[in-house]
Amino acid sequence: MAIQRTFSIIKPDATERNLTGAVNAVIEKAGLRIIGQRRIKMTREQAERFYDVHKERPFFGELVDFMTSGPVVVQVLEGENAVKAYRDVMGATNPTEAADGTIRKLFAKSIGENSVHGSDSEENAAIEIAQFFSLADIVG
Ligand code: GDP
Numbered sequence: 001m002a003i004q005r006t007f008s009i010i011k012p013d014a015t016e017r018n019l020t021g022a023v024n025a026v027i028e029k030a031g032l033r034i035i036g037q038r039r040i041k042m043t044r045e046q047a048e049r050f051y052d053v054h055k056e057r058p059f060f061g062e063l064v065d066f067m068t069s070g071p072v073v074v075q076v077l078e079g080e081n082a083v084k085a086y087r088d089v090m091g092a093t094n095p096t097e098a099a100d101g102t103i104r105k106l107f108a109k110s111i112g113e114n115s116v117h118g119s120d121s122e123e124n125a126a127i128e129i130a131q132f133f134s135l136a137d138i139v140g
Contacts, residue, residue: 036076
């Protein structure tokens with residue numbers, strides 16, 4: 001299996017409840033390494049660019065409001081098949097449908113305030129990592 005990198009965000013609902021360490025513990029237990037990490041407050045411009053693919057969806061405004069409502073932790077994760085491995089440990093978008101032991105089952109508040117983001121493909125992971133990290137800030 002290939003060693004991959006993926007992009008993660010610990011969202012405002014989780015940082016607000018002081019869950020950064022608890023989320024990171026689940027990530028590391030799943031065999032993923034946190035090789036880049038930074039706590040930031042996203043601007044509207046950053047959030048709108050990041051979620052551009054969803055701009056026609058009815059929840060877009062709500063999503064941008066939420067993602068800019070408090071601090072987030074942006075991360076680069078590395079491991080075997082990291083994109084899928086992280087999607088698996090995140091759980092389904094809607095926490096009521098997420099499997100036991102997943103981050104969203106453990107911590108998410110709702111389909112919108114669902115604690116974490118993870119890239120859905122290796123191609124998108126590279127684009128998303130480049131939006132928030134320079135190479136010098138990623139140490140594998
Ligand atoms: P993900 O890949 O599992 O994060 O899910 P999507 O790519 O479908 O959606 C991106 C993000 O938009 C989700 O993680 C949620 O934060 C948000 N979102 C998705 N569906 C809804 C919805 O029906 N209502 C609201 N308020 N937010 C949503």
